[in-house]
Amino acid sequence: MAQKATRAKIEYVIFDMDGLLIDSERVYTDVTNELLAPYGKEMTWDIKAGLMGKPEREAAAHLLSFFPDLPPSFTLDYYLKARREMQDQRWPTVRPLPGALKLVQHLHRHRVPIALATSSLRRNFELKSSHLGALFDCFEGRIPHPDIFLVAAEKFLQRKVGSGEVGEDHVSEEESAERAKGLIFEDSIPGVQAAKRAGMKVVWVPDANLLSIGGDAAPTAETPDLQLTSLEEFVPEEWGLPPYDS
DSSP states (O other): OOOOSOOOOOSEEEEOOBTTTBOHHHHHHHHHHHHHGGGTOOOOHHHHTTTTTSOHHHHHHHHHTTOTTSOTTSOHHHHHHHHHHHHHHHGGGOOBOTTHHHHHHHHHHTTOOEEEOOOSOHHHHHHHHTTOHHHHGGGTTOOOOSSHHHHIIIIISOOOOOSSOTTSTTSOHHHHHHHTTEEEEESSHHHHHHHHHTTOEEEEOOOHHHHHTTTTOOOGGGOOSEEOSOGGGOOGGGGTSOOOOO
16 A cells, blocks of 8 residues: 555554464464364464454454364364463564564654554463563553553653543544554554544454455444555655655
8 A cells, every 4th residue: 555645643553462472373273273183173364364453362262163063172272272382382482573573673663652452361461462572662561451452652651642432522622632642553444443442543454365365344434544565665754754764
């Protein structure tokens, strides 16, 4: 999608983590399919797309609903336990996605307020991030759990954004204006929808597999402000942010 030079001026930035900054979605997919393979099953991307953005148990239940003929021993709790054990072995090997380290370090170096918004459990976050200090130390502990974007802006970046969806009676004009100064980076459709409902600007960086199954069919009212194939394509100065150093 072509970039434009007339975008809103941004004052703070909030990043999703899984599938946006780090290549953790590959681990989720590989581990699940290794568990399903002995039974001749596979989590395809059209199934996985329906799991993205859901809480852990809800997502797992949705996944298993596609395989009603799995043996009785393959319970929801068995799947979650086996998956967690296998994932724990692989999280320390996960790597940043293209452009992530460059962008985060650039914003941190230029003192642009940034925060990380992730629904990942705290233990999982520690396993995924402890070996990537060059990336995650830039956030200086500004890592909330959901209600993701508004909590990140209000609690860690000291932006007076209030609570609730933009347009609701209790959200003031000042709070709406403050939200519009924030830029969210997301890879999932539910994340894009949540950010737009919060009244923030959104850059969507979806997995190519999601697009291949028609995952770009987001509601018109919740369309991202910009869609990229990689964070490497982001041009900071088009949003009023400092340009990359030459």
